[in-house]
Amino acid sequence: MAKPAIGRTQMTRRGVLVAAAGTLFTAACGADESNSPGPTTRGSEELIIGASLELTGPGAAHGVLQERALRITVDTLNEEGVPVGNLRRRIKMIYRDNGSRPETAAQQATELVGKEGVHALMGGIMAETSLEMLKVAQTEQVPFISLGSADGLVTPLAQRTYIYKLQPNAEDIARMMADLASGQNLRKLGVLYSGGAYGKAGIAALRKALGGALVADAQLPATGSNFNAAAQRVVDAKPDAIIIWAQAPDTGAAAQAVRGRSFGDQLIFDPGAVADDTLAGDNLNAVDKAYAIHPASLAGMSLTDTTMADLDRRDFIYRYIQKHGAFRGFAPYSSDAVRLIANAARLGRSVDRGRVRVYLENLITEGIAGSYDFQPIKHGGMTADSLAVFQVNGSAWIRIS
Template sequence: MSPIRSVTTAALASVVLATTLTGCQLGEEPQDTSPIVIGADLELSGAQAPVGKAYQRALELKRDQLNASGALGGRKVELRIKDNRSDAAESQRNIGDFGNDSSVSAIIMGGCNECAVASVRTINEKKVPTIALAPSGAITNPVAERPYVFKLAPNAADSASALASELVRRGVKKAALLHSDDDYGREGQTALSAEFAKANIKLVAAQAVKGTDTDVSQPVQALVDRKPTAMVLWTPPEQAMLAATAATEAKFKGSLYFDAAAAGELFLGSSARSAEQATLVFTQTMVIDDVIATTPAKAARRQWFRDYTARFGGYHGFSSFAADAVQLIADAELRAGGEPGRVDRDGIRDILETSQMDGLSGPIRMTPDNHSGLMPQALTTLVAQGGRWRLAG
């Protein structure tokens, strides 16, 4: 920890301590020291384990930061993490267990679209506020039927709009699409088709791949055969990188474009050559070391990037969503108040529904009509250069 951050932490702790002592002297209620318990249902094994483990690292780092800061008064964040094995049925069991535990304030779910969608009924029955980190719109829509469910991830419509704008800027007239065979992938195909129609871009072909597919060469070859000038990869990160390699092997001469859900590690590793000059629509935090920190929010994102990189030796794009979810829940728990040691889930839900903050991921705004908080302005254009993602332009 740097000297400046140490001083800040100490100063904040001193303020909290002074406030506590003053409160005791004035005969106020004793300070609440009960933990803020957050259940986490993550993909720590199975097909989606790489992203799930990145979420786990981010949750634990953010927990440690909050607990060390003194910003929660006498309280601490406690994580209870369960592995759903990338399986929707296992995820539902985990959600049920968390819902039955009255000490759990809220739940954070990982990147599994099917897990979150399948758990909606259980979440509503248990009345436990839940923030999913998966991108599918079906997780939070229709909102009236999902009062306890929230989402922190890029939205398909926003990503499709940004991708189409970039293709127009590059003069692309014919594009192909490789998408995941799930709710989010189909949502992407619909959103891209609509944006392409408005932009006069022809979608010459689309291929779907299952989440468990580890060889995508055939669908990629089928797309290359249609001779598009651009190929959009709307899949999880590992499959997007496999597709980039397959496109190179198929002698694809056009440009590659990655949807936000395809963002993974900052450094591209063995896929670097195949992905060179590819375009990614994602949040600026992924490349915040390229950005001058001109605002407190940007400075906070830069510090998060540095802390994550220092602890784990690299950076994963989706980590900031997990950290923001912890922050939103902790803030809501503190604002909900209530009796010390008793969790007010309805109060937390109500506060989450109107939460606003400039988060580590970008601007976040929840409303009663929109439980998917990431604003379109959070997305920007990145480019793969020299084995890592960089800010475009």
């Protein structure tokens, strides 16, 4: 396995990205307008963005947090508006609850494009809802930023030219898990993973990163099912630690199932575990001292933060605490999504869908959740050096590296 990651400094490339961002923004402004295919939406002094989010159903544990972050950021940006050409446009955000149903997300995407004339789309916390939305976005040539986690959302690139994603790539998370396990002398690993595109990407990345250290794996049944049988199959292999690659609320339920099978050793989560539900009720005892790989933004802010991105993050967290009482949980990808769209419109001096797409794929920037390095040959996700290791201590996620 790879060498230990605990204590390793991973911010060098991130600093380079931030320093280079201004240069690349300037270069992007000189792009040839002939490279901007796609229809121009009807005239407006607004930048219109449609969001289909999981505000109810299994994805609500993360969807509600994304809606909160999105509303805060839209309000912040609208205080001065977004300079686009010779206009300062307000962002008109249209929210829809897809109920965690892929077919509903697809229908909403169609209506947002056809009836509302949106300049861009975002949403799809779950991989399945994102996969349905991106079909509409690609067909209608509307920029779409997925809030979901599955590497297949942006590949093959030739069929995903209007599609971007923000969550970390599975291979980067898996590599950090392997480093963590090696550093903690955890030689045998078991894996419980969710079904669908999200879980498949995770287990594929883990098999590659862990190699012979992976001694057992099992797919979890659908949300709300009994996880005991899957947990027992992995526990029977007597691993030193069990990785749970799933999103809340499945993470807490899986942890309880593992502990119920008399497994007292280490648990390791991917970013999907980091939500209030995982630390609630009976879950808390099951996940105490568990590790998680997650964007470093989870640690909050520091008074020594001085870059523009740091100051934006501090302002966002302050506003979040003022409105919701505490800042914790899933990284605010939706906040970054709306900022990226606004930046692309600003740099392109237009809300034309094709121009927004062109400028999105040349953005290198540091957001609230982490850093992004989009290129014509790469449409996601977050850079690996945006990630950190956290551990559950009491009822909080504490950064340890």
